[in-house]
Every structure is written in structure tokens, then in C-alpha cells.
Amino acid sequence: xxxxxxxxFSMIDSALxxxxxxxxxxxxxxxxxxxxxxxxxxxxxxxxMEAAVSDGTRDKEVHLVADVKPGQYIFAPFTTCALLxxxxxxSHPIVTEEEEEGTAKNGSLLGEGGDLSPEVRAAFEEIFHxxxxxxxxxxxxxxxxxxxxxxxxxxxxxxxxxxxxDSFETSEAGELTLAGFLELQxxxxxxxxxxxxxxxxWRILDAMGxxxxxxxxxxxxxxxxxxxxxxxxxxxxxxxxxxxPVIADQSLTILAxxxxxxxxxxxxxxxxxxxxxxxxxxxxxxxxxxxxxxxxVTVVCDCSLSENCVSQRGTMSTVDVLVxxxxxxxxxxxxxxxxxxxxxxxxAAIKQE
Numbered sequence: 146x147x148x149x150x151x152x153x154f155s156m157i158d159s160a161l162x163x164x165x166x167x168x169x170x171x172x173x174x175x176x177x178x179x180x181x182x183x184x185x186x187x188x189x190x191x192x193x194m195e196a197a198v199s200d201g202t203r204d205k206e207v208h209l210v211a212d213v214k215p216g217q218y219i220f221a222p223f224t225t226c227a228l229l230x231x232x233x234x235x236s237h238p239i240v241t242e243e244e245e246e247g248t249a250k251n252g253s254l255l256g257e258g259g260d261l262s263p264e265v266r267a268a269f270e271e272i273f274h275x276x277x278x279x280x281x282x283x284x285x286x287x288x289x290x291x292x293x294x295x296x297x298x299x300x301x302x303x304x305x306x307x308x309x310x311d312s313f314e315t316s317e318a319g320e321l322t323l324a325g326f327l328e329l330q331x332x333x334x335x336x337x338x339x340x341x342x343x344x345x346x347w348r349i350l351d352a353m354g355x356x357x358x359x360x361x362x363x364x365x366x367x368x369x370x371x372x373x374x375x376x377x378x379x380x381x382x383x384x385x386x387x388x389x390p391v392i393a394d395q396s397l398t399i400l401a402x403x404x405x406x407x408x409x410x411x412x413x414x415x416x417x418x419x420x421x422x423x424x425x426x427x428x429x430x431x432x433x434x435x436x437x438x439x440x441x442v443t444v445v446c447d448c449s450l451s452e453n454c455v456s457q458r459g460t461m462s463t464v465d466v467l468v469x470x471x472x473x474x475x476x477x478x479x480x481x482x483x484x485x486x487x488x489x490x491x492x493a494a495i496k497q498e
Contacts, residue, residue, distance in 0.1 A: 152176065152209045152220060152371050171479060172365040174222040175396040176211065223393035224365055225429070225477035227457040254334045254347075261331050264359050272353050273326045275366040283320025296352045397423065398472050401433035408432070410444075411494035418442055418467075420475075420493040428487045430478040436467035443496035446475040452488035455481040464496060
């Protein structure tokens, strides 16, 4: 029996604004069956649904609809990182040491009256909504601890959560409200500024994926909705959403082997290397190589003649050593500029030792 599974990933509205109007969205997900098939050693099962991905426009939703058999499936959101690979993450906050004198002493995070500036407030509002995992409108103890750990801080104890509840606004359910969260962040900013360490507050924003212009450049916050449509008594139980990049890579590798177009491999006289180019989504190309031999081989993949393309490798020409029976993603190619013709052109060759 088959059922129709519908999955929708939606960008969080507040995050979509802060990503910036000219920034494309590089976000997608794959669905893989967890049931192990005989002879399968991928760890995700050999049955993989077609991956879905954003088309890079300002459309905030990514949909996938598939017929599925009874069983366990994994939903793995991912980004190719191709649009992030060229970003040089600065170790400096917005405010330099020279600017820490006078009006810039608080690191420009506080506005008039000692409150968070409008730009900083918007960023912290997005961070709050990102960590409100159940959409309740508040952060419970587990969600607040999750935020705290992602900031690179030490683990909190139960007594610490009690202090937060006693000091800042909470709901009737005992969750930290948005107003309470913003009040807490303003208190942190003021405290570090008074201690003469105005750079410390920027580390929170940096950990959350913001750059010096308060643009969200290293995160794609989203929500997920899953529905099952069936004429029988089928039901669905959601246990956990994983962001393990290995699962996404394994799934795309399986798809490339099944549906990718073969790419000639120069110098491979014995047919030991299988290179596939998988076109998927709107303007995405994944190059996968599989070494079928019992020896290691060195594969050169040159995409330097491509137009309007960027790779997650940070370079368009790569050299990879594949051990016996290894499969590897050589490139994820995505458009460098959306709305312009995407013209990938890649060649593969065996590098002779």
C-alpha cells in the first residue's frame, strides 16, 4: 500500500528579511528510507526520494510530494554551502578597538535610552523565533538551553533557569517570552559594555550566523510541516529532524548513481571510475564519482569553464583521491547570480601517478 507524503519547509519570515533582499536561498532537503536493504551499506537505505530544494528566489517554501510505502523515513535538511564558501568570515566585530571610545563604547548594539538598537533588536527577535522549536511563542527550559549552547557557552543548571524565570518576563506556562528574551539580551549587552568588553556581545550574533552588517549569512532558519494523505488507516509519527550532512550527502550520492548523466572520464581505460552529473531542483548540479576498483585512484574534476556557477569546494577545479569502492561528491554547483543563465561545464579525468 502506498500513501502520499507531503513535506513543506518554510523559511522563518523574520529570517527571510534579515538574509537580505539580494541574497539567494540555498536550502533543501532529502527524504531517505531508513529500512536497510540487502547489500546496502550506505546507512540510509537504498530507496531515496527525489531531493527538493529552493529555487533561489524569495519564495520561502520548499515542497516535496512523494508516494511512500510503510516504513521509516528520514528527513534531512541541508545547504550545499556553495553560496557560503566564498564568504570570508571576519574575526572582527563591527566596532574596532579604535571606535570603542566615546559613543561607540557599547559596540553600537545599544540605541538611545540604553535599549537595543532597532537593527539589533530585529536580529535577536529572529534568534528567539528560531529557537522556539514548538512554536508556542516562548522558550521553555530545553529551548533556552539549546540557544545557550549554540552560543558556545557552558551548560546551564536547573538553578540557572530559575534565575532567568525570576528575573525576566515569562508566560503562565513558565516560558521565557519574547519581551523577556530581549530584556535579557539588553542586560547582557549593558553588562559586557560596562565591563569594558564591548566585543563580547557580538560573539552571540556571530555564533548565530550574522555578519558585521547584521545580515544573516550563515544560517537558513526554517519550519517543517509534514502531512500524510491515505485512504486507509495509515498514520505518521515524527520522532526527530536531523541535520546530519552525511545523510544528505549519502542520499544525493544514491540519487546521482541512479539518475545522474554519465560523464566521460579521460584516462580511465579500464572503466574503473564512474562519474555522474545529477541535475535537480532549479539550477543545481551535483557531480559524484565512484571508484569501482580495488585500488585508490586520483580524480581531477574541472568545472572552470562553467558560466555563472559557484561550487561548495571554493574552487572550480578539484583533485580527489578515492580509495577502493569509495563514492564522493566532487561538486555542488549552484548559480552565482539567480536570474542569469546557469551554464555548468565540467570534465573528469584520471590523474596518472
